[in-house]
Amino acid sequence: MTIPHTFDLPETFTHLEYTPEVARATAPIFDRLRDVMPEIEWPVHAPYIVEINQLKRQRNAIILAHNYQTPEIFHGVADIIGDSLALARQAEQTDAQVIVLCGVHFMAETAKVLCPDKTVLIPDLDAGCSLASSITAEDVRLLRQRYPGVPVVTYVNTSADVKAESDICCTSANAVDVVESLGSDHVIFLPDEFLGRHVAQQTKAQVIFWKGHCEVHERFSANDLRLYRAQYPNIQILAHPECPPDVLAEADYVGSTSGMIRHVDRKRPKRVVMITECSMSDNVAVDFPQIEFIRPCNLCPHMKRITLPKILSSLERMQHPVVVDPVVAERARRAVERMLQVGRGSAQQYAARTLAD
Numbered sequence: 001m002t003i004p005h006t007f008d009l010p011e012t013f014t015h016l017e018y019t020p021e022v023a024r025a026t027a028p029i030f031d032r033l034r035d036v037m038p039e040i041e042w043p044v045h046a047p048y049i050v051e052i053n054q055l056k057r058q059r060n061a062i063i064l065a066h067n068y069q070t071p072e073i074f075h076g077v078a079d080i081i082g083d084s085l086a087l088a089r090q091a092e093q094t095d096a097q098v099i100v101l102c103g104v105h106f107m108a109e110t111a112k113v114l115c116p117d118k119t120v121l122i123p124d125l126d127a128g129c130s131l132a133s134s135i136t137a138e139d140v141r142l143l144r145q146r147y148p149g150v151p152v153v154t155y156v157n158t159s160a161d162v163k164a165e166s167d168i169c170c171t172s173a174n175a176v177d178v179v180e181s182l183g184s185d186h187v188i189f190l191p192d193e194f195l196g197r198h199v200a201q202q203t204k205a206q207v208i209f210w211k212g213h214c215e216v217h218e219r220f221s222a223n224d225l226r227l228y229r230a231q232y233p234n235i236q237i238l239a240h241p242e243c244p245p246d247v248l249a250e251a252d253y254v255g256s257t258s259g260m261i262r263h264v265d266r267k268r269p270k271r272v273v274m275i276t277e278c279s280m281s282d283n284v285a286v287d288f289p290q291i292e293f294i295r296p297c298n299l300c301p302h303m304k305r306i307t308l309p310k311i312l313s314s315l316e317r318m319q320h321p322v323v324v325d326p327v328v329a330e331r332a333r334r335a336v337e338r339m340l341q342v343g344r345g346s347a348q349q350y351a352a353r354t355l356a357d
């Protein structure tokens, strides 16, 4: 989804001061955010928003922001927003020379893998992910020795090294389609155990799991969901498939972040709770003011490392450029591109070829 920035930037403004010009330039953004952000916060964010939007034009840069980024980033400076799959696709299509990835490190690596000729910046190098750090390339090689000939499907929440050892990647939005596309009796699914178990319920393939978990989604319990139902009559509960199985069993809808947004848009429930990272509800609520969003507050500490000051510093200093070994990048790119091809038939052909080798 592309967000147009329709406001005019002032030619000159006092550096990082909340001047009347800055207030005027950012008023249309704040008008959209006033239901999810206290007015007192705006003078802190607005000067950064103006400065970042000006600088990104000068740098021929584009800002990609994941659904879990805070509203001032998501609605204030992002050009492209979405889940991992949407960001991967858009990274490939942009003409900008510089990509600033507001998300976590594996997302920036994925953008670099797909766009090796572009400069990909991540505002904080320590923005990691518990899933990505749960598995190494060596682990994948050992699994291949243990299960020879079994295709490896790897969630995009992994390092480029791990993707390079995989046959095909997937996201939570397309995981079932990717597994089905392989046409294999057995599949190794890495590294998210809960997403893997959710996929296994929807395919005939025998799924071999890894014990990786998202530290945000694993904290939800089925009892949390029962309490929401008791406290908020007629609430629709939407859960991300990185949650434990008993949580998913209690939910009315299970899907990726993009799936949740589509579900809200189509069904227009009166009251909803999204069992996922808590900035997601703020970001979606902006576009659906008539729906009551009950907001669980499980924050991803890695996503929250990205802030407006760090984005500005990243653009000013061109920090931190993501580097991926070209050989690793080439192999990882094949796994990501096979995922992007799913639905067009090529993964099936690829699987037939691999399994015959």
Ligand code: SF4
Residues within 6 Å of the ligand: 104, 128, 129, 130, 131, 132, 157, 214, 215, 216, 217, 277, 300, 301, 302, 303
């Ligand atoms: S929410 Fe979970 S899967 Fe997403 S970046 Fe944070 S730790 Fe990783």
